[in-house]
Amino acid sequence: QARLISSGPSAGYSFNHALVQAAVYETLSAADRIALHGRAAAALLELERDDDETVSAVAYHSYRAAAPGADPRPAFAHTLAAGRRAHRRLAFGEAARWWAYTIELAQRGAGDGAIYGSLLCDTAEAEVRAGDSLAARSHYEMAAELARQRQDGPLLARAALGVGSTVVTAGKVDWALVALLEEAETAVTDVVDRARLQSRRAIELYWYDGGQASREQSRVALVTAKVARDRGALGVALHARQFTLRSPEHLLERIAIGERLIELANRGRHDDMSFQGTVWLAADVMRLGQVPRFRALVGSLEAMAARARRPLWRWYATVMRAQLAAVDGEVDDAYTYAEAAATLGRQLGFEVARAYHLAQLCVLHRDRHGLAPLLGQIETVANELPYFVTIRGLAALGAATTGQMDAANWEVERLSGDRFAAVPRDSLWVATIALLLEAAAISGSPHTETLLELLAPHRGSFVVQGLPNCWGSVDRFVGRGHLALDQSGPAAECLAAAFSMENKIGAPLFVARTRLDQARLAMRTGDSEEGRTMAAQVRATAERLELTALAEEAGQLAGLSAGRQVLSRREREVLALLSRGLSNKDIASDLVIGINTVERHLANIYTKLDMRSRAEAAAYAVRAGIAEHNRNGGFP
Numbered sequence: 001q002a003r004l005i006s007s008g009p010s011a012g013y014s015f016n017h018a019l020v021q022a023a024v025y026e027t028l029s030a031a032d033r034i035a036l037h038g039r040a041a042a043a044l045l046e047l048e049r050d051d052d053e054t055v056s057a058v059a060y061h062s063y064r065a066a067a068p069g070a071d072p073r074p075a076f077a078h079t080l081a082a083g084r085r086a087h088r089r090l091a092f093g094e095a096a097r098w099w100a101y102t103i104e105l106a107q108r109g110a111g112d113g114a115i116y117g118s119l120l121c122d123t124a125e126a127e128v129r130a131g132d133s134l135a136a137r138s139h140y141e142m143a144a145e146l147a148r149q150r151q152d153g154p155l156l157a158r159a160a161l162g163v164g165s166t167v168v169t170a171g172k173v174d175w176a177l178v179a180l181l182e183e184a185e186t187a188v189t190d191v192v193d194r195a196r197l198q199s200r201r202a203i204e205l206y207w208y209d210g211g212q213a214s215r216e217q218s219r220v221a222l223v224t225a226k227v228a229r230d231r232g233a234l235g236v237a238l239h240a241r242q243f244t245l246r247s248p249e250h251l252l253e254r255i256a257i258g259e260r261l262i263e264l265a266n267r268g269r270h271d272d273m274s275f276q277g278t279v280w281l282a283a284d285v286m287r288l289g290q291v292p293r294f295r296a297l298v299g300s301l302e303a304m305a306a307r308a309r310r311p312l313w314r315w316y317a318t319v320m321r322a323q324l325a326a327v328d329g330e331v332d333d334a335y336t337y338a339e340a341a342a343t344l345g346r347q348l349g350f351e352v353a354r355a356y357h358l359a360q361l362c363v364l365h366r367d368r369h370g371l372a373p374l375l376g377q378i379e380t381v382a383n384e385l386p387y388f389v390t391i392r393g394l395a396a397l398g399a400a401t402t403g404q405m406d407a408a409n410w411e412v413e414r415l416s417g418d419r420f421a422a423v424p425r426d427s428l429w430v431a432t433i434a435l436l437l438e439a440a441a442i443s444g445s446p447h448t449e450t451l452l453e454l455l456a457p458h459r460g461s462f463v464v465q466g467l468p469n470c471w472g473s474v475d476r477f478v479g480r481g482h483l484a485l486d487q488s489g490p491a492a493e494c495l496a497a498a499f500s501m502e503n504k505i506g507a508p509l510f511v512a513r514t515r516l517d518q519a520r521l522a523m524r525t526g527d528s529e530e531g532r533t534m535a536a537q538v539r540a541t542a543e544r545l546e547l548t549a550l551a552e553e554a555g556q557l558a559g560l561s562a563g564r565q566v567l568s569r570r571e572r573e574v575l576a577l578l579s580r581g582l583s584n585k586d587i588a589s590d591l592v593i594g595i596n597t598v599e600r601h602l603a604n605i606y607t608k609l610d611m612r613s614r615a616e617a618a619a620y621a622v623r624a625g626i627a628e629h630n631r632n633g634g635f636p
Helices: 018-026 030-046 052-065 073-088 092-107 113-130 133-150 153-165 175-187 191-207 209-228 231-244 251-268 271-287 291-308 311-327 331-347 352-368 372-384 390-401 405-414 429-443 448-458 474-484 488-504 508-524 528-544 548-558 569-579 584-591 595-609 614-623
Strands: 005-007 013-015 462-464 470-473
Touching: 013 018, 030 052, 052 073, 052 092, 073 092, 073 113, 092 113, 113 133, 113 153, 133 153, 133 175, 153 175, 153 191, 175 191, 191 209, 191 231, 209 231, 231 251, 231 271, 251 271, 271 291, 271 311, 271 462, 291 311, 311 331, 311 352, 311 470, 311 508, 331 352, 352 372, 352 390, 352 508, 352 548, 372 390, 390 405, 390 429, 390 614, 405 429, 429 448, 429 462, 429 470, 429 474, 448 474, 462 474, 470 474, 470 488, 470 508, 474 488, 474 508, 488 508, 508 528, 508 548, 528 548, 548 614, 569 584, 569 595, 569 614, 584 595, 595 614
Parallel strands: none
Antiparallel strands: 005 013, 462 470
8 A cells, every 4th residue: 555566577576666675674683684595596596597687686695695604506597597598698897797797706606716717817807898997907916816826827817818808008018918828828838828818918018119010020920820710810810910000101011911811700709709890991991092992891880899799899989980071071979979988988997089089080170170279188188198109199280270370380390300300200100190290281390301201101091180181182281381381383183183182082171171272272372362262161161061161161262251351461470470479679670660560560450350369360370371481491
């Protein structure tokens, strides 16, 4: 009559409110609770049902009945069974929770001690699949310690590889993992285990000292795998080879390895192998600008992530989908997917996800909002993840495009020693050099020519920052460098090639920025009318795509006002000198006019542009193409 309980779908009963259940439970003594849980488990077992709900209920009540001093073996068997059922239906988080109970019971003497190591690894694997890498690593390390005590080489190998599965290798080396992998390799006799351990160590060493040691280790692992004649070991070794060859070179070799790896994985139904091969193949395919193929690979990643229900896989697929939306000019969608990936990365405790998110925002923000809103975030992430040198490239471009020329020059200068040897020749090298080149070209850095020489050999491909975060064609960046150095012929050739490449893949953001550089080139070479026409076309495209910053930049170059009055010729001259950091006195001297006249021109500029400071005006000068053409050819 009080309606405190109701019958459930399995002829059982449940409280209608958790507060009522808690209140009743608190009135029971510990002994009574244990006894009632035991009776509930026994009653459920008498039903002889084999459905998931009943198996889980038996496991729960038997675990609660297994008080200290009581026999833990029944609860061990039931929680183990409940975890296995959850795992079969891909409920990995639930499986891990049941098996955590099983581990606790095993530590109290339940179960066969011989299976304890396997139980630790099974639990950790479920935690990895559920996205709880910290808990998984703890359980794998417990298994490794158990393997040492028992001198169990195979278990140590499984634990070491398991720890490797909890680590997303990006930017830095996990030396504790490297040591564990080396220890395990000395403890195993099985050649398959040895190949797998060598492969994972090769991947972990990728970010060390330019990656040469990792490439040599991946070569050794591939030889070992071939000796083993094991398809799984060969696939793991191929993935290691594909991963460690990521650099400015080896692009076609990596693609060939990726294709072979996916074919091998599909024949053996190795989902992990297939996913890993597809991720890095997609990044390399984007380098070549093969967008239809990239689109198909992104679809495959999404399908695999959905089937496997693995949060980390979903993160990779979402990052890729954000890139595809950006290429297609679907800017709002690109922002949405980038934010979704960032949220998932935070949930996974994946610190490198912050760097990927920032890089994707920079591509989108540059044309929609400008980079000024991101400068603080760029500096924060650069300081927190110092091993990602590529973020300093973002800092340089951010400073240059917001009128902070001294800061941009400093960012370029700090990496310039020995022809930019401080930039690791890894998968981020091309993008980092490209970003530094554009920053140098805008700010008038004396290192523009060196950066141009470094990047030019990679023409014909696209600038891809790590996992696909594409900035457009290499040819546009090279063309921008030539433009800064007053090399009109090479600039025209590179920009024409860039326009053709970007137009072919249907990437409106990239095409618009290249077209704007072509407009600058036309105006520099005396064809002002053609330059203004092209700039006006870019402005129209930018307005259609709601790219406010790009529309303003193109509008100023075209002589069109985006809601602001057009500056006079003299006002543009004053603004150009201001953008170089000159004082009012220096501007007056340079233009041979009085200082009061300079102040009057500045007052007019601030009024027309609705600005209040020299910094705002200088940033606008850069975006609008007004900034002074420096002595070495720097050009916004």
